[in-house]
Amino acid sequence: MGGNITTGVEMLYYGLGNIFMLGGAVAAYVRALQGRICKLEAMLSEYKLYVADNYVSKQLMSESERSILDSIRDLALRVDRIIHNGRE
16 A cells, blocks of 8 residues: 555656646746737837837928928919019
């Protein structure tokens, strides 16, 4: 009977050892995933900032272009008026 108890205890220790080893491997994997997630979140934040900067620049450029084109149209209308008034 003594042999069975030792064998049972040894099996229990082996079983617990395997469970703890597996738990440690899972914990290490989770820690690695958390590190990757933090890195990706930082990269996403940088990308959002880049997009916001470029979007604002493009929007400002579009507004400036529209303002310049409106000014050119107004100038062309004034020149046309001067030319037409001079002919009459």
